[in-house]
Amino acid sequence: MKKVELLAPAGDLERLKWAILYGADAVYIGGPSFGLRANAGNFSFEEIKEGVTFAHKKKAHVHVTVNIALHNENIDKLPTYLKKLEELEVDAIIVSDPAIMNLALKETKLPIHISTQQSTLNKEAVKYFEKKGVSRIVLGREATKEDIKDILKNTNIEIETFIHGAMCASFSGRCVLSNFFTGRDANRGGCAQICRWDFNLYENKNKLEGEKPFTFCTKDLSLLKHLDEMIEMGISSFKIEGRMRSLYYVATVVGTYRKAIDEYYHNKENYVYNKEYERILNNCANRESTVQFFDGNYDEKCQYYNGRMEASNQEFLGIVLAYDEEKKEMIVEERNYFKKGDKVEIFGPDGNIIPYEINEIYDEENNKIEVVRHPKQIVKIKIDKKIKPNYLIRKIA
Amino acid sequence: MKKIIIPKNSKMIKELKDEIDGVLLGLKGYSATYETEFELEEIEEIISFLKGKEVFISINKNILNYEVENLYKQLEKLNEMKITGILFYDLAILNRKEKIKHNLWWAQEHFTTNYLTAKYYEEEGVKGAYLSSDITKKDLEEIRKNTKIKLMINAFGYLPIFVSRRNIIENYKKTFQIKNKGKNYYIEKEGKRYPIVERKEGTYVYSAFILNAAEEILSFQDNGFEYIVLNSFQIEEEKFKEIVILFSKITKENKKEIQKKIDEICNNNTDKAFLYRNTIVKVK
Numbered sequence: 001m002k003k004v005e006l007l008a009p010a011g012d013l014e015r016l017k018w019a020i021l022y023g024a025d026a027v028y029i030g031g032p033s034f035g036l037r038a039n040a041g042n043f044s045f046e047e048i049k050e051g052v053t054f055a056h057k058k059k060a061h062v063h064v065t066v067n068i069a070l071h072n073e074n075i076d077k078l079p080t081y082l083k084k085l086e087e088l089e090v091d092a093i094i095v096s097d098p099a100i101m102n103l104a105l106k107e108t109k110l111p112i113h114i115s116t117q118q119s120t121l122n123k124e125a126v127k128y129f130e131k132k133g134v135s136r137i138v139l140g141r142e143a144t145k146e147d148i149k150d151i152l153k154n155t156n157i158e159i160e161t162f163i164h165g166a167m168c169a170s171f172s173g174r175c176v177l178s179n180f181f182t183g184r185d186a187n188r189g190g191c192a193q194i195c196r197w198d199f200n201l202y203e204n205k206n207k208l209e210g211e212k213p214f215t216f217c218t219k220d221l222s223l224l225k226h227l228d229e230m231i232e233m234g235i236s237s238f239k240i241e242g243r244m245r246s247l248y249y250v251a252t253v254v255g256t257y258r259k260a261i262d263e264y265y266h267n268k269e270n271y272v273y274n275k276e277y278e279r280i281l282n283n284c285a286n287r288e289s290t291v292q293f294f295d296g297n298y299d300e301k302c303q304y305y306n307g308r309m310e311a312s313n314q315e316f317l318g319i320v321l322a323y324d325e326e327k328k329e330m331i332v333e334e335r336n337y338f339k340k341g342d343k344v345e346i347f348g349p350d351g352n353i354i355p356y357e358i359n360e361i362y363d364e365e366n367n368k369i370e371v372v373r374h375p376k377q378i379v380k381i382k383i384d385k386k387i388k389p390n391y392l393i394r395k396i397a
Numbered sequence: 398m399k400k401i402i403i404p405k406n407s408k409m410i411k412e413l414k415d416e417i418d419g420v421l422l423g424l425k426g427y428s429a430t431y432e433t434e435f436e437l438e439e440i441e442e443i444i445s446f447l448k449g450k451e452v453f454i455s456i457n458k459n460i461l462n463y464e465v466e467n468l469y470k471q472l473e474k475l476n477e478m479k480i481t482g483i484l485f486y487d488l489a490i491l492n493r494k495e496k497i498k499h500n501l502w503w504a505q506e507h508f509t510t511n512y513l514t515a516k517y518y519e520e521e522g523v524k525g526a527y528l529s530s531d532i533t534k535k536d537l538e539e540i541r542k543n544t545k546i547k548l549m550i551n552a553f554g555y556l557p558i559f560v561s562r563r564n565i566i567e568n569y570k571k572t573f574q575i576k577n578k579g580k581n582y583y584i585e586k587e588g589k590r591y592p593i594v595e596r597k598e599g600t601y602v603y604s605a606f607i608l609n610a611a612e613e614i615l616s617f618q619d620n621g622f623e624y625i626v627l628n629s630f631q632i633e634e635e636k637f638k639e640i641v642i643l644f645s646k647i648t649k650e651n652k653k654e655i656q657k658k659i660d661e662i663c664n665n666n667t668d669k670a671f672l673y674r675n676t677i678v679k680v681k
Binding site for chain 2: 069097120131174188
């Protein structure tokens with residue numbers, strides 16, 4: 001059986017490189033248009049070229065989203081756009097609209113993945129696309145374990161499923177709350193995430209009030225604990241959600257899943273779920289997570305009512321730029337406030353995690369300092385163990 | 398241009414029989430956002446008393462894997478009935494097209510937004526499209542101009558804006574132990590009320606305003622649209638009947654007056670949805 005692909009989000013060129021460095025087999029990105037994150041960084045054609053070159057050197061793939069709901073005004077530009085993506089040698093396009101699929105099949109040799117926006121949730125819909133000649137289906141996030149198994153059993157096409165990240169409260173493509181509340185087009189990349197707002201809920205004239213306000217908001221998805229089962233089912237690709245997520249989030253989540261997948265393949269018979277990885281994933285998330293629809297129990301435990309502002313990744317302290325072997329210091333670029341005495345973990349693309357307590361910090365002029373509080377400040381931290389560049393430092397709670 | 402209604406019940410259809418050209422019915426267990434879903438037996442009965450009028454069946458639910466076999470059985474039974482067309486969302490239905498006797502209509506509510514995709518489905522043998530309410534009048538007309546496929550558009554009613562597999566109201570009530578057995582829910586934000594309905598299949602949310610395109614229908618007719626749809630969802634029966642009758646009376650001379658009358662019947666909780674405003678894609 002072919003090894004499962006780990007597919008990571010990349011909001012920009014920097015995150016593309018970090019995702020691949022931390023173990024992604026493929027990344028998915030948005031191009032200059034036709035993608036569903038119109039307000040994210042997205043890639044220019046030049047950046048796609050650079051990203052593809054970088055990825056291919058590392059034997060990784062680049063998938064480009066072309067998954068908007070097509071409007072008349074988009075039609076004219078579409079053929080040239082698809083040709084350009086083919087010219088840039090991207091490895092696949094992710095499409096939702098069958099007209100885009102059809103055009104790409106006729107006019108290009110681009111492999112086509114059907115986006116989760118189509119909410120493909122049954123074997124017959126999968127067969128429809130299979131007959132058309134697409135190479136992969138990204139299933140809707142509402143598919144349960146039993147659904148996925150049966151679809152795999154009855155079809156002969158690559159199946160991609162989400163394994164980690166945020167969820168839509170609705171079937172993908174069937175929510176236009178954003179259009180009606182803000183005028184921003186959810187199916188053309190403008191989603192304003194109205195599902196995360198609070199509302200007053202009434203039944204006739206009675207306001208129904210719980211301790212927290214009513215919302216559609218859901219917890220995130222994490223299927224780490226089902227990873228072995230999912231590999232054994234024959235899923236081709238595990239997708240991590242989050243093209244708007246930070247470099248730290250991408251590196252942490254990709255790195256963790258990379259380790260778990262490799263551990264499984266290294267010793268299938270004795271593979272055990274590592275609870276420590278769950279802690280790492282939970283710490284870098286800004287919402288709780290569940291297995292959502294996978295086990296068929298998509299009940300109240302999947303909803304998220306905390307009502308708090310979502311936390312940013314305060315635990316991400318810095319990036320290791322270099323190591324001075326003579327002085328036994330790592331050179332670090334600060335990302336969040338830290339100080340002498342903080343207990344941290346230094347982790348890297350090779351999966352190593354080094355627990356450490358910060359004892360001596362120096363600024364660029366070699367003055368000893370106690371705290372690091374300036375954004376992107378360059379500091380030196382004493383540590384005997386040699387730390388490679390591109391390691392990241394996180395605080396242990 | 399033909400006038401189709403989404404009715405609340407058989408009684409409403411009987412009462413409005415002479416005012417309409419047909420009905421669009423939800424099928425029990427296989428529709429989403431329809432206020433009433435009809436059993437096959439009820440559909441058979443409606444066909445027989447509507448004699449010669451058009452009957453469309455909407456199977457616009459996302460079909461879950463375990464539902465496919467049963468859906469196909471339902472489609473076989475529908476094959477025996479005198480149906481004008483079957484509206485589909487899920488492509489499991491299109492994959493079955495050889496075994497479906499009836500005309501298929503593309504009805505992926507927020508994806509039916511352009512002529513190229515309409516043409517694609519036309520080449521797939523689909524006979525009609527039920528167009529989105531998220532696009533402008535100009536867009537609708539451009540689709541008409543560039544395709545031969547039959548077109549159906551919304552002219553009146555609350556518009557579905559959210560479909561989920563989750564039981565979102567029930568989840569909230571369970572989490573906070575709220576004991577309420579009512580059925581008429583709505584959510585409120587910034588003074589606007591959005592109807593929200595929960596079924597065992599999931600949760601649906603609708604627009605705060607009622608689309609009223611009475612003033613536009615003659616223009617749609619002149620442009621060659623085949624069908625308009627008037628939806629009775631959450632409109633009182635008597636008021637809805639009055640509105641359907643008013644739609645039949647629209648002329649060039651009285652269209653503004655009728656528009657106004659319908660607005661008043663709806664307590665002025667009406668608007669034009671996106672007929673005259675484009676959605677925003679990129680925030681500046």
